[in-house]
Amino acid sequence: MTRALVFSPDDDRCLELISAASVATGGGLDGVDLLLAGPAGEERLRTPSSTGVGRIVVAEWSDPTDAFSVDRALRAWIGRERPDYVLLTSDRIGRQVAGGLAQLLGGGASTEVVGLESAGGSLTVKRMVLGGKGIASEEVDTPAVLAIQPGRFPPAEASGTAGGAAEVVRLEDPGADHRVRIVERRPRERSGVRLEDAEVVVVAGRGFERREDLRLAFELAEALGGAVGATRPLVADLGWLPGSDWIGISGVRISPRLMVAVGVSGQMQFLAGALDSKVIVAVNKDPNAPIVGASDYAVVADLYEFLPALIEVLRGGR
Amino acid sequence: MDVAALVKLALDVEGLRAEPGEAPRVDQAPTKVSEIDLNAVEEAVSIRERVGGSVTAFSVLNWGPLSRRMREAREAAKRVLAMGADRFVLVADEAAVGADTGFTAAALAAALRARGPFDLVLAGEGTEDSFGGLVPGRLAQELGWPYVPYADGVEVGGGGSVRVRRAVGDFEEVVEVDLPAVISVTQEINKPRIPTLMQILQAGKKPLEVLSLSDLGLPGPGAGRGVRVSSVVSPRVERRGVVIEAESPREAAERLVEELRRAGVI
Numbered sequence: 001m002t003r004a005l006v007f008s009p010d011d012d013r014c015l016e017l018i019s020a021a022s023v024a025t026g027g028g029l030d031g032v033d034l035l036l037a038g039p040a041g042e043e044r045l046r047t048p049s050s051t052g053v054g055r056i057v058v059a060e061w062s063d064p065t066d067a068f069s070v071d072r073a074l075r076a077w078i079g080r081e082r083p084d085y086v087l088l089t090s091d092r093i094g095r096q097v098a099g100g101l102a103q104l105l106g107g108g109a110s111t112e113v114v115g116l117e118s119a120g121g122s123l124t125v126k127r128m129v130l131g132g133k134g135i136a137s138e139e140v141d142t143p144a145v146l147a148i149q150p151g152r153f154p155p156a157e158a159s160g161t162a163g164g165a166a167e168v169v170r171l172e173d174p175g176a177d178h179r180v181r182i183v184e185r186r187p188r189e190r191s192g193v194r195l196e197d198a199e200v201v202v203v204a205g206r207g208f209e210r211r212e213d214l215r216l217a218f219e220l221a222e223a224l225g226g227a228v229g230a231t232r233p234l235v236a237d238l239g240w241l242p243g244s245d246w247i248g249i250s251g252v253r254i255s256p257r258l259m260v261a262v263g264v265s266g267q268m269q270f271l272a273g274a275l276d277s278k279v280i281v282a283v284n285k286d287p288n289a290p291i292v293g294a295s296d297y298a299v300v301a302d303l304y305e306f307l308p309a310l311i312e313v314l315r316g317g318r
Numbered sequence: 319m320d321v322a323a324l325v326k327l328a329l330d331v332e333g334l335r336a337e338p339g340e341a342p343r344v345d346q347a348p349t350k351v352s353e354i355d356l357n358a359v360e361e362a363v364s365i366r367e368r369v370g371g372s373v374t375a376f377s378v379l380n381w382g383p384l385s386r387r388m389r390e391a392r393e394a395a396k397r398v399l400a401m402g403a404d405r406f407v408l409v410a411d412e413a414a415v416g417a418d419t420g421f422t423a424a425a426l427a428a429a430l431r432a433r434g435p436f437d438l439v440l441a442g443e444g445t446e447d448s449f450g451g452l453v454p455g456r457l458a459q460e461l462g463w464p465y466v467p468y469a470d471g472v473e474v475g476g477g478g479s480v481r482v483r484r485a486v487g488d489f490e491e492v493v494e495v496d497l498p499a500v501i502s503v504t505q506e507i508n509k510p511r512i513p514t515l516m517q518i519l520q521a522g523k524k525p526l527e528v529l530s531l532s533d534l535g536l537p538g539p540g541a542g543r544g545v546r547v548s549s550v551v552s553p554r555v556e557r558r559g560v561v562i563e564a565e566s567p568r569e570a571a572e573r574l575v576e577e578l579r580r581a582g583v584i
Contacts, residue, residue: 009487065487092486095444096467099455103420108545111450124548129448131331134342134550141545179464179499184492188485200584224584236506249449250354250505258583268331269446279583280557281574287561296558297577299570309567313575314584 002026002142004085005057005077007035009064009093011044015155017087018051020148022156023116024085024123029159030054033083034166037062037073049165050158056166061173067093068180074101076174083143090147098145107143114152131249132272150196151255189242193227200226201256203247203274204240206233207263207284207303211240216307217262223314229254231270248273263303266291283307319371319474319497321362322430323403324441324454327394328352329381331446336552344550349381351394354442356401356510357503361472362440363402364508369474373403374433378425382415392526399521400513406524407433411531413538416547421539423456428534430461433527438480439500443468451502458500466495467502 004021008014014034021032029052036044040058048056059073070093078086078101086101088094090112102109114135115126122139125146129136140146195201202221204214214228221228228241235246245252248270255276262283264270271294274280282295283303292298299306327349336342351359362373375398379387388410395406409425417425430436439458444451451467458465471483482493482501495501513521531538560577564570578584 065489067486068493092468095451096455096465096486099419099423099452099457100459100465102452103423103456103459107420109419109450109452109456110545111452125545127450129550130329130334130336130342131446131449133331133334133336134552136550137548139546139548144545177464179496180466181494182491183481183494185489188488188490232505249446250444258578279578279581281578292561293559294557296581297560297562297574299562299574301567301570305567306570310571310574313568313571 001028001031002085003031003033003081003083004087005033005035005074005081005083006087007037007070007074008089009037009070009091010089011047012155013089013150014048015051016150016153017089017148018048018053018156019153020116020146021085021087023118024087024146026118029156033057033077033081035059035073035077035171037064037070045165045168047158051156052159053166055169057169057171059171059173066182067096068177068182071097071100072174072176073171075104076171078105085142086145088145088147090149094147098147102145105143105145107145108140109145110138110140111147113146113148116146128272128275131268132275133268149253195227195229195245195247195252195254198227198254198256200224200258201229201247201254201260201277202226203229203231203259203261203264204234205231205262205264208234211238213304214240216303216311219311220260220262220307220314223311224258224260226256226258231264261291261295262307264291265289266294319365319369319437320435321365321371321373322434322436322439323355323359323362323373323375323398324426324439324457325355325359325375325377325394325398326352326442326445327377327379327381327387327391328445329447338552340552341550342552344381345383349387349390349394351397352442352445352447354444354446354503354505357505357507358440358442359398359401359403360508360510361503363511365438365472365474366402371437374436375399375403375406376409376426376429377406378409378414378422379411380415380417380422382412384410384412384415395526396518396521397513399524399526400517401511402517404524406526408526408528409531409534410528413531417539418545419450419452419456423453423460425531425534425536426453426457427460428536429529432529432534435498437497439463439498441500441502443502443504454500454502461498461500463498463500464495465500466493469501469503470506472501472503472507
């Protein structure tokens with residue numbers, strides 16, 4: 001039987017991966033094993049158990065937010081069971097461990113996966129490449145490690161027929177790799193709402209001339225009930241926004257209902273992080289800026305004249 | 319400290335033409351050093367400047383056609399050498415074109431062993447064209463070395479270890495790792511230097527070594543293993559493309575708000 005091992009640091013994402021694993025293994029969920037890192041009482045086991053997964057592997061000693069500890073747990077299970085597929089979320093933890101696990105298994109690997117198709121015993125993976133300019137179809141041999149983008153598969157639901165709860169297996173700690181030691185750890189500074197979760201995002205780009213002018217972006221975001229994000233130069237080079245979150249292929253990927261890109265030229269590295277926005281509005285002085293061609297609505301205007309007018313209309317109209 | 323920097327000749331995505339539903343014209347697009355790999359080179363050179371040692375850049379050519387890519391690779395090597403790398407090792411072989419990340423890692427491991435030993439391997443956290451981020455982790459596994467990705471800072475102390483500052487999920491971490499190790503870097507770690515004209519002229523005299531797979535004692539990537547790209551098409555992103563023109567900012571604002579309300583977005 002084809003077997004899959006599933007892990008995500010986020011329990012809700014686990015359910016998405018269980019759905020994905022069912023595609024990869026060709027339908028049956030009894031071949032899917034779920035790794036839960038950290039203590040797992042009745043409460044935490046209930047939902048995944050009801051989906052019909054084969055086994056729930058509990059690594060009580062493991063910390064789901066510590067990539068090294070997660071890697072250790074995955075390796076312990078993989079060494080024992082040699083699954084055909086390992087499914088992870090394509091976040092920094094998933095991408096950290098994916099390469100090493102694939103080389104350990106001697107198999108294929110794909111990250112940033114947006115879709116899976118299984119036909120005739122072979123699995124085709126779809127992933128975004130070329131800075132968002134291409135969707136590659138990749139045929140992946142087993143064993144394979146797949147890191148899947150969040151939100152691409154529906155969460156697995158409680159199955160009526162499975163009835164019985166999944167078998168729970170406790171995984172022993174194989175011991176740490178003493179060559180790597182976390183000597184300091186603290187929660188990250190964030191500038192506000194998680195951009196990944198925001199329904200409306202106003203993105204500020206290099207069109208803003210001074211740091212204090214960003215108040216226009218914040219006022220617009222407030223009027224729209226959204227969050228403010230920025231392109232890489234504003235955060236990384238200029239330090240105009242606190243924290244280290246910018247929108248782009250190597251930064252945060254957003255998927256809001258509405259993105260308003262203000263003074264953003266629209267380079268691929270940025271656009272690839274915002275392609276999942278439902279509606280894109282661009283405000284730019286330059287009618288030839290790439291963002292204009294990549295938007296649903298483009299206003300060719302000076303942001304310093306247009307934003308105050310837009311904020312006023314939004315406020316007045318409510 | 320002897321440092322190896324991994325450098326990919328990535329497809330220049332800005333220069334890539336793509337029509338929705340069709341395959342992007344990959345053969346016609348130029349390649350260049352992937353941006354984040356320049357950060358890896360910069361970090362390697364600045365480590366050598368701080369503690370001494372050497373910097374060797376390694377690259378495996380993934381894109382064909384080989385004749386054209388070789389020309390681009392020589393230019394790329396020159397840039398990396400001008401930044402301060404001491405030598406450049408290029409693995410170029412028809413059989414390695416289009417190889418998957420597992421094979422690329424195996425080729426890099428063989429080249430590193432052949433031209434080593436090294437204390438540290440640095441690479442970008444991902445490449446612009448593919449952004450899989452798999453090669454450094456696969457290489458670490460292949461070499462049996464620890465792997466610490468996403469370095470925003472690398473501090474070289476004494477005692478055969480380095481400290482890596484990085485952010486993962488909701489946490490910032492400082493990770494101490496024993497050498498030899500593989501570390502991937504983000505664009506935050508530094509600003510790659512722009513070589514001077516003199517450095518560019520001198521780079522031409524630095525060693526560029528071209529190796530084939532047989533030089534490394536490697537067979538080509540075998541069938542039935544890994545990942546094969548069967549097609550690449552440009553996504554059909556359906557954007558409405560409405561350009562709002564108006565006499566005044568106020569009028570433009572009113573029209574935009576009207577459009578957004580009609581579309582049910584606000």
